[in-house]
Amino acid sequence: MDASEVAHRRLANQRLSGPPLPDPVAVVRHLGAVQAQEYAMAKWSLAQRSAGDDAALQRVVDDGAVIRTHALRPTWHFVVPEDLRWVQALTAPRVRAFNRYYERQTGIDDDEATRATAAMAHALRGGNHLTRAEVAAALATAGIEASGVRLAYLTMRAELDVVVVNGVRRGKQHTYALADERVPDGLGLVGDDALVELVRRFVASHGPVTVKDAAWWSSLTLTQVRHALRLLGTEVASEVVGGLEYWFVPAPAPVPEPSPTVHVLQGYDEYTVAYTEGRVVTNIAGRVIVPENTNQVIQPLVLDSQVIGWWRRVAERDRIVAEPHLAVDLTPAQDSAMRAAFDRYSTFAGLPIVVE
Known part of the structure; x- marks a missing residue:
């Protein structure tokens, strides 16, 4: 096995290449968890590995077939309901320990976190799905000041304790719901x-x-x-x-995708964000993708398993503008493959896309 095979195995195992999975729920179950920090683009990550447009993905989340919550690391993830409780029981203690420094910076102690979680549970009970602002108001009624970073860490503590999960989106606003009313008991692994x-x-x-x-x-x-x-x-x-x-997992090496094949990824796609030292196999040539010391999350452009650049997404009222920034010169065939990948994203988003 060489570095190129490692990268192609990852593409196949992550279902970016080869047969797609039947639906977004199967994608999340297969991957274990999917980072979902940038929500609109996180749904695209699921669609790339299965099927469906943005509206269909939103229904999956609204229906509770996929849960969006803080898990694994101190950031948003998609998980399937049957996995939520055992994954949190296994990994949340480490995440809570990591968060303690930031909680102390905002004056949150265990007693206040417990009171805040109880107040949220009370406010959400009975099928109430509350926006962030409404949760903050409920906490204020309980005598707990919560805004900005403070509110973020109080709600995250409740999520890690599997008291609060995402609710049904209200217009463009996300909501919180009571986990006991939305998530079944699950697999019960310990x-x-x-x-x-x-x-x-x-x-x-x-x-x-x-x-x-x-x-x-x-x-x-x-x-x-x-x-x-x-x-x-x-x-x-x-x-x-x-x-x-x-x-x-021992298996024959996958057949590489037909070359050229381009994948238009979001900044937190599992193909890049899930690795630290093993990330090197997606840039075997050692190309400078962004200027050194640039502190930014890129949305990668992947050609035949290798990151060759990044793209900027500009959402306008009736279209999306995509601005590729490439570290290589593309052949006509590679340029066509890139545009075809953007066309697939356009179909998902339900808006025309202009590549500039």
Whole structure:
């Protein structure tokens, strides 16, 4: 196995190449969790691996078939309802520990967080789906000041405790709902069973991966990841590529996509965001994609498994403008492949797209 094969295996395992999954719910279940920080574009990540337009993806989330909440790391993720409780039980303690510094900076202690969670549960009970502003008002009524960063960390604590999840979107506003009214009990995995299942899911859907990749994605410790890999036994295998040990589910190497194939990704797509040290295989040539020391999240353009640039999305009233910034000169065939990828995004978004 070489670095190119690692990248092509990831494309296939993540279902960016090869047969798509039947629906967005199957995508989230397969991947284990999908980062959903930039909501509009996060829905595109699910559609790329299955089918459906933006309106169809919104119905999936509104119906509660996919939950959007803070999980795994201190950011938004999509998870399927049956996975939510055991994933949070396994990983939330580490996330809460990470958040404590920021909670202290805003004057949040455990007592206030507990009172805030109880106040939110009371306000949401009975099928009430409240906007962020309405949650803040309910907390104010309970004598808890909550705005800005303070409100964000109080609601995140309630999400990590599986008291609060997303509700039905009201116009363009997201809402919160009571988890007990929206999420079933789920799989009930605990201890090593939960640990093994999460690592199994990550290796199968994101592999080949390094131990550090798995720890970054899951918020588990390196020790926990190694323990899970030992328990998985012959279900997984590893090879050293470029000085790094990559773990994967043994299977024949996938047939690479027809060249050229371009994928227009969002900034937090799992193909790039799920890896730390293992990210090198998506830029084998070592191209400078953005100027060094630039502190920005890019929306990658991927050509034949390799990141060759990024694109800026400008949403206008009746169209979307896409501005590609390329680190390579495209051949006519590659340029056509890029435009075809933007056309697929246009179909999803339901708006014409202009590539400038």
